[in-house]
Amino acid sequence: MRRRLLEALDYATTIRQRLTVYYETAYRMSANFIDQVRRQGIVGSGGAGFPAYAKLKQPVDLFIVNGAECEPLLHKDKELMKAFGDEILSGMARIRDHLGASEAVLGIKEKYHDVIDALQAKLPEKIRIHPLGDFYPAGDEFVLVYEVTGKVIPRGGLPLHVGIVVMNVETVLDVALDRPVTHKYLTVGGAVHDPKTVRAPIGASIREVIDACGGANVAPYAVLSGGVMMGKLVRNIDDPITKTTGGLLVFPDDHPLIAKYRRTYTEVNLIGKSACDQCSFCTELCPRYLLGHPIEPHLAMRALGFSHEKMSLVVGTHFCCECNLCSLIACPEDLDPKNVCVQNKQELRAQKIMYPEDAPVRPPHGMLDGRRTPVSRLIVKLGLKHFENRGPLVSISLNPERVVILLKQHVGAPATAVVKMGDRVQEGDVIATVPENQLGVPLHASMAGMVNDVTDAFVEIRRE
Ligand code: SF4
Numbered sequence: 001m002r003r004r005l006l007e008a009l010d011y012a013t014t015i016r017q018r019l020t021v022y023y024e025t026a027y028r029m030s031a032n033f034i035d036q037v038r039r040q041g042i043v044g045s046g047g048a049g050f051p052a053y054a055k056l057k058q059p060v061d062l063f064i065v066n067g068a069e070c071e072p073l074l075h076k077d078k079e080l081m082k083a084f085g086d087e088i089l090s091g092m093a094r095i096r097d098h099l100g101a102s103e104a105v106l107g108i109k110e111k112y113h114d115v116i117d118a119l120q121a122k123l124p125e126k127i128r129i130h131p132l133g134d135f136y137p138a139g140d141e142f143v144l145v146y147e148v149t150g151k152v153i154p155r156g157g158l159p160l161h162v163g164i165v166v167m168n169v170e171t172v173l174d175v176a177l178d179r180p181v182t183h184k185y186l187t188v189g190g191a192v193h194d195p196k197t198v199r200a201p202i203g204a205s206i207r208e209v210i211d212a213c214g215g216a217n218v219a220p221y222a223v224l225s226g227g228v229m230m231g232k233l234v235r236n237i238d239d240p241i242t243k244t245t246g247g248l249l250v251f252p253d254d255h256p257l258i259a260k261y262r263r264t265y266t267e268v269n270l271i272g273k274s275a276c277d278q279c280s281f282c283t284e285l286c287p288r289y290l291l292g293h294p295i296e297p298h299l300a301m302r303a304l305g306f307s308h309e310k311m312s313l314v315v316g317t318h319f320c321c322e323c324n325l326c327s328l329i330a331c332p333e334d335l336d337p338k339n340v341c342v343q344n345k346q347e348l349r350a351q352k353i354m355y356p357e358d359a360p361v362r363p364p365h366g367m368l369d370g371r372r373t374p375v376s377r378l379i380v381k382l383g384l385k386h387f388e389n390r391g392p393l394v395s396i397s398l399n400p401e402r403v404v405i406l407l408k409q410h411v412g413a414p415a416t417a418v419v420k421m422g423d424r425v426q427e428g429d430v431i432a433t434v435p436e437n438q439l440g441v442p443l444h445a446s447m448a449g450m451v452n453d454v455t456d457a458f459v460e461i462r463r464e
């Protein structure tokens with residue numbers, strides 16, 4: 001950017017001209033950068049897939065990169081930081097400068113000494129590493145911001161509200177590589193023959209990716225996509241990989257964790273109603289409650305007792321981040337306060353019931369430091385000891401016969417296909433777009449081939 005600015009300034013002779021050129025060029029280039037990130041189709045690579053360009057529209061004080069990766073068994077970000085340290089640091093510097101932030105901070109688990117040492121040796125100016133404890137959910141944006149700065153993001157707010165932008169490691173890598181997002185890095189672990197971290201084409205099936213890692217070593221098996229704490233049970237093994245698939249974990253079908261993921265809301269509510277003893281352990285361990293947010297899952301559980309056909313609603317469940325700590329770790333009765341909070345939250349949203357804005361704000365809980373849940377405890381409590389592995393990043397040859405690229409892979413407006421059946425595409429070609437005035441990003445072909453099907457929900461490309 002600096003070189004291009006100087007070139008532009010060479011043509012201006014007077015101070016006034018030079019100032020005009022400076023501001024116009026800087027504005028254009030910064031708009032170009034936002035446009036570049038949008039055109040690349042970059043979205044947050046975990047969670048809901050928030051379009052990355054939308055975080056680049058206003059200056060902030062601090063830029064934080066989330067390398068916390070606190071889900072047990074997932075370690076794709078660690079592998080990326082090992083393999084692409086230079087690219088990630090250069091992406092951080094680029095985004096920091098664009099945002100006008102005073103510095104960029106990379107939050108990494110302190111236990112990854114090798115990664116920290118390697119990066120520390122080449123840290124540019126105004127980039128530093130913040131070592132994090134090995135607890136869950138250190139990667140939750142609210143928790144991460146608190147750990148790095150001591151600031152609490154207001155309830156229902158964003159990091160932007162405290163002058164911060166947070167992006168994850170793979171997003172920053174995508175920005176640095178300046179190429180369309182056609183593939184996704186994934187940890188494939190658990191009960192597979194050859195656990196690995198791989199780069200898979202978006203739209204390949206979950207089954208193909210697991211098979212590329214030697215396949216399941218148990219039968220029958222079930223798959224959690226995105227992690228054991230915040231992931232989802234895969235209902236159809238032939239579903240496609242998307243931009244937000246963070247990892248695939250295979251378990252024996254009768255693993256207790258899988259049984260929990262299979263419980264229906266009716267079961268969750270009936271068992272909860274009859275067995276909750278209101279011990280409030282779920283609230284006492286809730287990371288958002290500990291930050292001072294008004295979420296108390298035991299109150300949502302209590303309300304089940306007053307629910308008949310419809311659930312009695314409890315305000316404050318708005319602020320549940322669905323970390324699952326209350327259900328999988330805190331509750332001694334094996335109940336599911338998380339899913340009760342989720343149902344509450346959905347109904348509050350449907351009925352447009354807001355949390356009162358003028359309600360008092362609580363400071364973080366005095367016991368916050370002592371109530372962090374170590375990842376090692378999750379591993380023991382959830383029966384994961386047997387599935388721990390390091391699954392290094394390796395290059396695999398995954399050449400699917402077809403890819404199915406979903407048109408809704410991000411927060412905002414779904415993309416609309418701009419290709420039709422019979423079109424030939426190359427890897428990286430744009431196949432779907434979102435109007436410029438709407439939140440969203442384009443989608444790209446993840447392999448060369450012929451467009452075989454186009455619907456409102458997906459584009460299918462077949463290898464020729
Ligand atoms: S899932 Fe449970 S522990 Fe996590 S934020 Fe929601 S209520 Fe709190």
Ligand code: SF4
Nearest residue numbers: 276278279280282331
């Ligand atoms: S921890 Fe379990 S039993 Fe205790 S209040 Fe929460 S849901 Fe009820």
